Amino acid sequence: MTEERPDSAVEAAEPEGLAAPPLQHIGAGYLALLMIAAFGASIALMVPLTYALAVRISEIAPGREETLGYVTGTAQLVYLVLSPLIGMWSDRTRSRYGRRAPFLVAGALLGLAALAVVAAAPTVPLIGLGWVFGMIGWSVAGGAIQTLQADHVPEDQRGRVSALTGLMTQIAPVIGIGVAYAVSSSTFLVFMVPGLIGFVLVVLLPLLRPEGSSYELVRSARVSTKELFASFVFNPRKYPDFGWNWLGRFVFFMGLYFNTTFGTFFYAQRLDLPVKEVAGVVASIGILGVVAASAGALAGGFLSDKLRRRKLFTFIGSLLFVAGACVDAFAYSLPPLIAGAVLMQLAIAVFAAVDQAIVFAVLPDRAQAGRYMAVVAFAQKIPSAIAPLVAPFIITAGMTGADRNYTLLYLTGAVLALAGGLIVLLKVKSVR
16 A cells, blocks of 8 residues: 545544554555455355355254344344444454454454354254354454455545455355355364455455554453443434434445345245255356445445435435335246345445445544444444344245245335435535
8 A cells, every 4th residue: 555645534533542554545555465364254144154054054943033133133243242342343443453453353364263153053052152252253254354445445446346345245245155054064164164264364454464553553352441431332413424324324234134134944944945946046146146235335435436426316215125025025936036136236335335435434533443443333233133133023024834024025125225225415515
């Protein structure tokens, strides 16, 4: 990274003892490492969430699909409580390796060990306990990658950097499902192979591009009780654009998680297949989804940089998600299921890439990027915790026989995604 650049945004006064690192143009080599690390953290986290946990639970507790929601939702809630504290800890870490690198490595190590526990656990409670630590580990690693971007990336690169790293998080689960399918004869390997890939790719970033000492950035690591509790909240009146974007992001991701948490069971029901055989279908759909996600992330990120328009693209993303969700809601054969899934992949990529650039632009204080990025993560983590717990009530409403009501679930997700896009479009004022 070279050429320091001033930030055009007006930042809050730095808290005593903390300083923000300089904004710098991101070179191709560093960007490639960020993308590789983002891919690694995503493949290790999302393969269990989108496939492996469903397979493991179907082995331990067949016929109890709602158990998946309880396991994933509980883990999300635990991480939700811890994430601001981890963010503040990261901001105030004084080490020769920097503020974020220790959390990258420690998170990946914890996540890998937890996957081994989940893969070998003989009961649902042990699976749930193991996944709590798995969620914490891989989420900490992924959060550190995003915080590095908030630390260093200038405004004129935020769209494309967010697009390219976000693209990796979209591609990783699809490739991960293919990897899982290749080793599907062993449930243990379904967890561990993506986990090992993720660990190696994450630790490449601090190994090949060290962050550098944080002693000059962090002059005091002391935290008052008031600061500790304040790390969980922000003042929406003082930072209205940060608040409105947070709310729009929250509502959009609530709709997204309604429509993705039970994806494996959804495809199994609509195609009348055993759960374990769905991996091939998901992988096949995912290949087309990768193309759509690539197009969406790159077009949204690069065009929003070029046109200096962010909100328009987040709204386009929400409209595309509505279209995809409605198609899937009424699909009972493979072609429309593919069409709906591809549209939603395109939508998620457009919205996530551009809204991430908005987040960086409205961040209240870069000196506390770890804390505020953890608060931003609430907008995604709260829905990922709530949706799996609420969705079982929706899919059991008006059930016909053993079939779950996925039509109602997907339509609910569509309404929420549209509402989220409208909030960002109409209420965020300082970003075009």
